[in-house]
Amino acid sequence: MHDFTALKNDKSMQYRGLLLASIFAIFSTSAHAQKYENFVMKSSSKVIETDTIVLCKGNKPQAKEQLLACNDIPVNSATKKANGKVEYKPVPLAGQKSYFGEMNDYVNDFVRRYLEVHDQTLTSVQGRSSTPFSLIDNVLEKNNIPKELKYLAVIESALNHDAVSHAGAVGPWQLMASTARLLGLTVNRHHDDRTDWYKSTNAAAKYLTTLYGELDDWLLVIAAYNSGPVPVERAIERTGSHNFWDIKKYLPRETQGHVLAFIATASIFENLSKFIGLGSIPMDFNFNTENNVAGNKKVAIKKPEFTMEELKSMAIVRISQPISLEFMANELGMDINLLNKWNPDYDLFIYKTYPSDFYSLRIPKDKLEVFIQKKDFLTKRSKQIFNEL
Numbered sequence: 001m002h003d004f005t006a007l008k009n010d011k012s013m014q015y016r017g018l019l020l021a022s023i024f025a026i027f028s029t030s031a032h033a034q035k036y037e038n039f040v041m042k043s044s045s046k047v048i049e050t051d052t053i054v055l056c057k058g059n060k061p062q063a064k065e066q067l068l069a070c071n072d073i074p075v076n077s078a079t080k081k082a083n084g085k086v087e088y089k090p091v092p093l094a095g096q097k098s099y100f101g102e103m104n105d106y107v108n109d110f111v112r113r114y115l116e117v118h119d120q121t122l123t124s125v126q127g128r129s130s131t132p133f134s135l136i137d138n139v140l141e142k143n144n145i146p147k148e149l150k151y152l153a154v155i156e157s158a159l160n161h162d163a164v165s166h167a168g169a170v171g172p173w174q175l176m177a178s179t180a181r182l183l184g185l186t187v188n189r190h191h192d193d194r195t196d197w198y199k200s201t202n203a204a205a206k207y208l209t210t211l212y213g214e215l216d217d218w219l220l221v222i223a224a225y226n227s228g229p230v231p232v233e234r235a236i237e238r239t240g241s242h243n244f245w246d247i248k249k250y251l252p253r254e255t256q257g258h259v260l261a262f263i264a265t266a267s268i269f270e271n272l273s274k275f276i277g278l279g280s281i282p283m284d285f286n287f288n289t290e291n292n293v294a295g296n297k298k299v300a301i302k303k304p305e306f307t308m309e310e311l312k313s314m315a316i317v318r319i320s321q322p323i324s325l326e327f328m329a330n331e332l333g334m335d336i337n338l339l340n341k342w343n344p345d346y347d348l349f350i351y352k353t354y355p356s357d358f359y360s361l362r363i364p365k366d367k368l369e370v371f372i373q374k375k376d377f378l379t380k381r382s383k384q385i386f387n388e389l
Helices: 013-024 033-041 064-068 097-127 130-142 147-157 177-182 197-215 218-227 229-239 244-250 253-271 308-312 325-332 336-342 346-350 365-388
Strands: 314-319 359-364
Touching (some): 097 253, 097 346, 130 197, 147 197, 147 218, 147 253, 177 197, 218 229, 218 244, 229 244, 253 346, 325 365, 336 359
Antiparallel strands (some): 314 359
């Protein structure tokens, strides 16, 4: 889960199939454990040797106790440095145009709006982050994982070690019981290691390392951490791409939002922390310049600015389920550019990164009656559209 309130390179098919059969089928996030087990039953694997390990054998998955011995696969040995450490790619943050390419402006804008919407929670997390961040940094460094991955715990649990999701995920890293046990944690009615900062962080580091070994990109790792690796692998196979933006529309909508929330949170804490508590990032801020800060100057929260004529012609309707603005515009004869202008933070609601369960949607007043008549149809069809993406 990612809301605060509860808050590639080509590889051989043989290697990918092996990893899926021997690792990913037993490591599950959210409520997908059974799905992974079904998937692994359809996979086959052969013995593959690396510099230090022999991966799992056989055409069928072995018992879980045996499979656990095969999970010490940090990454393909080809990515190791001479000193034996794994060389990971950096975690992409807002402003890194070399990584985000044509999506760079969109990412920067998303981060800006994310801070405006979640500033209160980000401020709260920042105020109590010193001790947990110090512990997480030490564990990640020990595992040679980029320190920016600690912000995954922020979007998973808002650094609440007692957090419990509706699906039963527990702790700062929101691990399911089956996943936690397979990662070596004790989970029973008397004791739950998932609430232990040190033990759960070590388990999460092991899982992240395993995911990176298959996906070779941190945004794909974040996606797989949320949805499980199977949807990510299927999206990769469908597109032939290991680029998050290429496969994004084939991932669950919640997973898309999870990745965007991670980018925003990591970027804000790493490079924009002085704006936390101020409510906004200055419009002229250069995301590519680290030394561009606002000092002690109070920055006003950016609110949508409307003309008096727009306000007179505007109606506000509360919705609890996202509606495709493009579909609604076509169906009701609205101006899509006007809808986007009037609802600048709407995609946060679509991707489930909005702090409220409802959204106050601004539409033309002369379309209010037909909107009310067709609201159920628009909502139902939009759900189909979003599921298709």
